[in-house]
Amino acid sequence: MHYTTRHRDRKFLLTNSALARLRSCERKHYLRDIAGLVSRFKSAAMGTGSAFHIGILEQSPLAAAQCLRGSEEVPWPEGAVDEALEERCLVVEAMVAAALKKWTDWPEKREIPFRLPVFSLKNYPSHNYDMAGVVDGWPSDNPMSHWHDKIGEWKTTGRLSSNYLLGLQTRSQPTAYCYAASVLLGRPIRTVVYRIVQRPTIKRRTKRQPESLEEYANRLSTYYDERPELLFEEQVTRTDHQILEWQAEMFEASKRAHEIRRGDRFPIMNDAACVTFGKCSYLDLCARSVTEEAYDVATDPHPEITAAMNAANAMNGETK
8 A cells, every 4th residue: 555646747856865865965965866866884783673674563573684685785695604794684583573562552543654745835736746655654534543643654763862752843854744644635634653672781792701692592581571760751842834845945945956957056065064974975075085986876766665575566456
């Protein structure tokens, strides 16, 4: 299942991630979302987050581990064990198991893709841009359900702090997803329920009192049982005024993005964002330490949207 309007698809897409790049640095938006340059470095934390989502989708810790194993580009020979990978699998299994133990009520519709035109405040659709995304937990059709007027989002983090939770209140994602669901469902959706799991800090003992993979798995399970504060639920609610502001902002952003795409607007680099919250993936390129050949060129600028749409079509028995 996926959600769209009756409008034809626009040529270009703006996701919440693409919009975030446009906000933080126009040059970064150009390099990733227009030129399609993609770093060859893959973050282990990002892989864990993706696997965690699969585990919640399937309601299975083992599914999360299988996702992580399947993401490895170079599989080990048959019979050999990549113990570093297996340790990561045990971590994501423990995280999913802890989440399923703490929360038993999950939305029936999970990992639902959507696509709709970018609309102006006068509800005129953009000629060029759709907005799209994948919602972790889609609102229920049942008026009696807890999830009837709410969206679910699942997050993993290295540090679950008060600042992290406060930052959820200023993120654009809740507003974007509430706006999209409201348009597509024809009823107000104003709340996003975040379920957050902090990644464990304990590592497998390999030197002093070395432990087997099984012993490490047991210690991870106990780790979460003894630290319930590492799993937290936060609700973020948006007002009607915030939704309208988002609609106006999205339409203006789509015009700006199209001007950059056509070459009518020069993509300004924000040098203050180069090393904020870690190193920008394009820092080496902008600093001229490497050339564009150091990056891959994405054939699909939004693979997560495409994968979710294809999966939804497959479930519906449709073909692309």
